[in-house]
Amino acid sequence: MKNILKSAFTIAAIFAVLPLIAQQQDIKLPPEATEFWEPVIRKVTPGAQNNLPPSDAIVLFDGNNLNNFVSDRTGGFPEWKVENGAFTVTPRTGDIRTKQAFGDMQLHIEWSAPTVIKGEGQGRGNSGIFLMSHYEVQVLDSYESRTYSNGQAASIYKQHPPLVNAMKAPGEWNVYDIFFTAPKFNADGMLVSPARVTVVHNGILVQNNVEIKGPTEYIGIPNYKAHPAEMPIKLQDHGDLVSYRNIWVRKL
CATH class of the missing domain: 1.20.5 (Single alpha-helices involved in coiled-coils or other helix-helix interfaces)
Structure with missing residues (x-):
């Protein structure tokens, strides 16, 4: 045996x-x-410089007008001021949003904090970029101003602090290149996969494919609720004279 x-x-x-x-x-x-030969890779012509839109980009703001935006409050034409190739928040007029909706995307956007410095923390050069109108990449003058780490510039607001503080001084132009994967929901409205985002701030990686926990909340815990596969990008009026320029998107 x-x-x-x-x-x-x-x-x-x-x-x-x-x-x-x-x-x-x-x-x-x-x-x-x-080796595989199919599919044949689609050709895209890059911009003359990396900050300029490639041939397949949707240009949302080219320095001339806000025709691609509406007031989030009224649905009418935005009251924000266009001047010298940029536009600036007009405080207390409300947020603005894109007419076009987006899901998965590459977003290029440049912004500048006010040169007249006032306030500290969240009261200093505050605005925000809301992907799909729900998920905020913070805009804030964090150059020499302390606030909570998951609320400073380039944070996924109240969720993920940036890996480093890559801010330029007030009046100088900051560049965000944002790579966003939209959340997916099934037919019953249940979350199948959460949103994810990578953010490059002034050429420096500050958010590395982080998982977004849900819509941005100022108070409380974020929880996903089903929404359309594509939604507008929203820019926030937080009462400060933040300026924006050179905004373009590539649908992914």
Whole structure:
């Protein structure tokens, strides 16, 4: 009986080792076996500089007018001021949003904090970029002003602080390049996959494919609620004279 058991264990051990031996053997394949030619990659012409829109971008603001935006409060034409190739928040007129809706996207947007410095923390050069009108990438003068870490510039507001503080001084232009994956919901409205975002601030990675926990909340815990697959981008009127320019989007 012992010999039979011993033989059985030996056979089992051999079969367990065989896959490892097979993995170590060279698989003789021609180079063509691991090549594929379809689909043919779509051609996109880059901008003359990396901050300029490529050929497949949707330009939301080119320095001339706010025709691609509406007032989030009234649905009418925005009251924010366009001047010198940029536009500036007109305090207490309300947020503005894009006429067009977006889901997965690459967003390029440039912004500047007011040169007249007033206030501290959240009261200093505050605005916000709401992806799909729900998920805020913070805009704030955090150059030399302390606030809670998950509320400073380039944070996913009240969720993820930036990896570093890459702010430029007030009056200088900050650049956000945002790569966003929209949340997915099933037919019953249940969350299938959460939103994710990568943010590059002035050429520096500050959010590395982080998971967004739900819509931005000032108070309380974020919880997802089903919404359309594409929604407008919203820019916040927080009462400060924050300026924006050179805004373009690529749908992904």
